[in-house]
Structure formats: structure tokens, C-alpha cells
Amino acid sequence: GKDIVQFAKAVEISHPHIDGKVCRTKKKQAGSGKYATYAESTDNNSSDGNQLNVAVCGARAAHAGGSGGDTKESVLKDFVAKTLKDGSRNWPTSEYSAGAPASTPNDNASAVAKDLVALNSDVKIIVA
Numbered sequence: 001g002k003d004i005v006q007f008a009k010a011v012e013i014s015h016p017h018i019d020g021k022v023c024r025t026k027k028k029q030a031g032s033g034k035y036a037t038y039a040e041s042t043d044n045n046s047s048d049g050n051q052l053n054v055a056v057c058g059a060r061a062a063h064a065g066g067s068g069g070d071t072k073e074s075v076l077k078d079f080v081a082k083t084l085k086d087g088s089r090n091w092p093t094s095e096y097s098a099g100a101p102a103s104t105p106n107d108n109a110s111a112v113a114k115d116l117v118a119l120n121s122d123v124k125i126i127v128a
Contacts, residue, residue, distance in 0.1 A: 001087030004112065008080040015126055022076040022115040023057040027064070034069030036061040038082040040089060044099030054101070055083050055094040057111035062099050083108075 012019045025036040036044060039053035049066020057079055061069050074082075083090045092109035096102055116127060 001084060001089070001091035003087070004091055005080050005084055005087040008076050008084075011127065012077045018119070018123055018127060019076045021119060021123070023074070023079040023112065024115075025054065025058065025070075025074040025078075026060040028061045029064055033064030034061055034066075034071060035073045037068070037070045038074050038078050040083060040085070041095040041097045042099060042101065042103070043097040044101075046099055051099070055090050055096070055108075056101050056103075057083075057108050058115060059101055059111075 008019070011022075025038065027033045027035055033049075034052060036052045036054040036059050039055055041053070042055045042059070043051045043053045044059070044062040045051035045068070046062035049061075049063030050068045052061040052063065052066070052069035083094075089095065090108055092106045094103045094107050101107070116124070119127065
């Protein structure tokens with residue numbers, strides 16, 4: 001956990017454009033509603049949209065309306081600050097309270113790796 005936090009901080013400082021390409025939260029539907037918000041535990045309430053908190057890198061909001069969520073997407077630096085904290089929480093597996101996605105073994109490690117693999121080759125060289 002502490003290693004991924006240090007990696008993320010280094011990326012944020014030296015290449016902030018890359019930070020915005022990893023662990024981007026998503027809306028329930030493209031173009032409408034709010035983005036999921038990073039938190040210490042997933043509480044992504046799909047019944048009313050008042051809780052759109054996720055603890056999984058790049059997770060999707062479970063509801064398009066309600067008072068929860070954010071008007072802009074959260075990215076790697078937000079994931080580190082709100083979900084991983086100092087590296088002692090949610091790595092490699094997320095914590096779960098309610099809603100989706102439910103925790104699965106190594107879900108955050110897999111999600112971060114998936115986002116890094118999806119970067120173009122020039123960005124991958126910088127990250128390496």
C-alpha cells in the first residue's frame with residue numbers, strides 16, 4: 001500500500017497529466033448524473049443516489065441522480081488521498097459497506113494495473 005501511495009505522489013508531482021488518466025471515476029451513464037466519489041469504503045447506493053462513495057479505482061456511480069457523487073471525475077491523486085490514505089487501507093483489496101462494486105480479492109491492485117496497461121506507449125515509458 002505504501003509503495004503505490006509513493007508512486008502516485010511521484011506521478012502527481014512530475015507528470016500531472018498522467019495522474020488524470022488513472023483511476024478516473026465514472027458516471028452511471030455517459031453524459032448524465034454525477035461521478036462516483038472516492039471514500040474509505042464503498043457505499044454506492046443505487047436506490048436514491050445519495051451515497052455514491054466508492055473505494056475501488058475507477059468505479060462507476062450506481063445512480064444518475066440524488067445528492068451524492070461529484071460533478072467532476074476523481075483521479076489517481078483523489079484515490080490515494082481519500083481511499084488509500086497513507087497506504088494502510090484499501091490495498092490491494094477495497095473495503096465495502098453497500099452497493100456496487102462489492103470487494104473482490106485484489107480489486108484495487110487489478111484496477112490500477114488495468115489503467116496503467118491502457119496508457120499509450122509514450123506515457124508508459126514515463127511511468128516506468
